Amino acid sequence: MCNVPILKVIEPSSTRWLAYERCVERVMKILPSILITLEHIYKDSGDLSSMAGGILLSLRQKETILILNVLNHIFTLLGNLSRYFQTEDHDLSNSVLFTDSTITSLENLDSFQECAEKTDKIVSTLKESGVHVDEKENIRKSVKSMLLQYVNKLCQNLRTRFNPKAMNYLKCYKLFTKQTSTSTSGPAINYNAYIEELPISADNKSALLLELPVFRRWIDNMKVTSLQDVMMEVITGASEIFPAFSTLAVKLLVAPVGSAYVERSFSNLNRILTDKRSRLTPCHQDCLLRISSEGQDFPDDNFWATVYKEWCKQPRRFLD
Numbered sequence: 001m002c003n004v005p006i007l008k009v010i011e012p013s014s015t016r017w018l019a020y021e022r023c024v025e026r027v028m029k030i031l032p033s034i035l036i037t038l039e040h041i042y043k044d045s046g047d048l049s050s051m052a053g054g055i056l057l058s059l060r061q062k063e064t065i066l067i068l069n070v071l072n073h074i075f076t077l078l079g080n081l082s083r084y085f086q087t088e089d090h091d092l093s094n095s096v097l098f099t100d101s102t103i104t105s106l107e108n109l110d111s112f113q114e115c116a117e118k119t120d121k122i123v124s125t126l127k128e129s130g131v132h133v134d135e136k137e138n139i140r141k142s143v144k145s146m147l148l149q150y151v152n153k154l155c156q157n158l159r160t161r162f163n164p165k166a167m168n169y170l171k172c173y174k175l176f177t178k179q180t181s182t183s184t185s186g187p188a189i190n191y192n193a194y195i196e197e198l199p200i201s202a203d204n205k206s207a208l209l210l211e212l213p214v215f216r217r218w219i220d221n222m223k224v225t226s227l228q229d230v231m232m233e234v235i236t237g238a239s240e241i242f243p244a245f246s247t248l249a250v251k252l253l254v255a256p257v258g259s260a261y262v263e264r265s266f267s268n269l270n271r272i273l274t275d276k277r278s279r280l281t282p283c284h285q286d287c288l289l290r291i292s293s294e295g296q297d298f299p300d301d302n303f304w305a306t307v308y309k310e311w312c313k314q315p316r317r318f319l320d
Contacts, residue, residue, distance in 0.1 A: 021075035028072050031122065035060055035131045061134045062123055066143050069115040069122075074151070077102050095170045099162050106151050106158075109144065116140055168197045173252060175212075175245070176230050179220050191216065198248075207244035215242050228253075268292040 027034065038059070041052035058064055081102045085095070105111075123133050172194050195208045218238070224230055231249040239246035272288050273280065280288075 021072075021079040024068055024072045024075055028068055028122075031059070031065070031068075032126055032129055032131065035126060036129065039131065057134075060126075060132060061136075062119065063136060063139045063143060065122055065133075066116060066119040066139060067147070069119050070109075070112060070143070070147055073111045073115055074106065074154070077105055078154075095173075096167045099158070099167070103155050103158050107155050109148065109151060112140075112144055112147075165199050168199060169252060172198060172248065173227060175215075176219065176227055176234070176249065176252075178222065178225060178230065204244060204247075208248065211242050211244050215245050218242075265289065265293050 035056065038052045038056040042049050042056055081099065084098055123135070126133050174189060174194055175191055191212055192209060195205055195212070198205060198208075218241075219230060222230060222233065224233055231253055234242060234249045235246050235253075269285075269289055272292060273285060
C-alpha cells in the first residue's frame with residue numbers, strides 16, 4: 001500500500017551517541033507504514049488496541065508530523081557536529097567554522113519552511129493511502145514559536161560548551177598547518193590576527209609574532225604533513241628554536257580532550273562481556289577489548305601454523 005522499505009523502528013538509548021537522530025530519521029522514513037499498522041491494531045480490538053490508539057492519536061496529527069520533520073533537521077545538524085569531533089582525523093583548525101555554521105543554521109531555523117512543505121507532502125501521501133490525519137489551522141506559527149524556545153536553549157548550551165576563549169585557541173591550529181599547493185591558491189591567511197585573538201599576555205603575543213616569520217618557513221619545509229605530527233615535532237625537536245610556539249603547541253594538544261574514546265571503549269566492553277561468556281578471564285577480556293578498540297594487523301601464515309600446533313596439543317581435537 002505504501003511504497004516504503006521494510007525497516008525496523010530504532011529505539012533511542014541514553015547511553016548511545018546520535019540515538020535520537022537515527023530514531024527520528026527512521027520514524028519519518030516509514031511513517032505511513034507505522035500509522036497504517038497502528039490503525040489495523042486499533043481496529044482489531046486486541047490486547048494492544050488501547051496502546052496503539054493512544055500512539056495513533058498523537059502521530060497522525062499534522063502538528064506532530066511537522067515537529068518530527070523539524071527535529072529531524074535539528075538532530076542531523078547536531079549529529080554532523082558530534083561526528084566531526086569524534087573522528088580521529090578531523091581538522092581542528094576548521095572546528096570554529098564548523099561550530100559557528102551549525103549554531104547559525106540552528107538559530108535561523110532557515111529550513112522551517114522547507115520542513116513545512118515536506119510535511120504537506122507527507123500528509124497528502126497519508127491521505128492517498130487512506131490514513132486519517134488531524135489538521136488544525138495556523139499550526140506553523142505555533143510550532144515555530146515553540147521550537148524557537150527549544151533552539152534558543154540549544155544554542156545557549158552550545159555557546160557555553162564552545163566558549164569564545166576556547167574557540168580562539170582552536171583558531172590557532174592554522175598556525176601549525178602546512179601550506180599546500182591547493183591552499184596557497186586561496187586568500188592569504190592572516191596569522192597575526194590569530195595570535196592577537198589568543199587569550200594570553202601581551203609579552204607572549206609579542207614572542208609569537210617575533211618567531212612567526214621563521215616558524216612558518218620552517219613549517220612549510222617539514223616532511224611530516226599531519227597536524228599532530230607537526231606539533232609534536234615543534235615540541236620535541238624545535239622547542240629551543242621556537243620556545244613560544246612550543247608552549248602554544250602543548251596547550252593546543254590538550255585543548256580537544258574529550259571522553260569519546262573512553263565511552264566507545266565502554267560500549268565495546270558491553271558487547272564483549274555478556275552473560276553467556278561467564279568463563280571469560282580478565283586477561284582474555286583485556287585482549288579482546290584492545291582488538292575491538294584498536295584493531296590488529298592481519299596475521300601471517302606463521303601465526304596460523306603456530307595456533308594450529310597449539311590447538312592440536314589439547315586432547316580430543318582432530319580435524320576431519
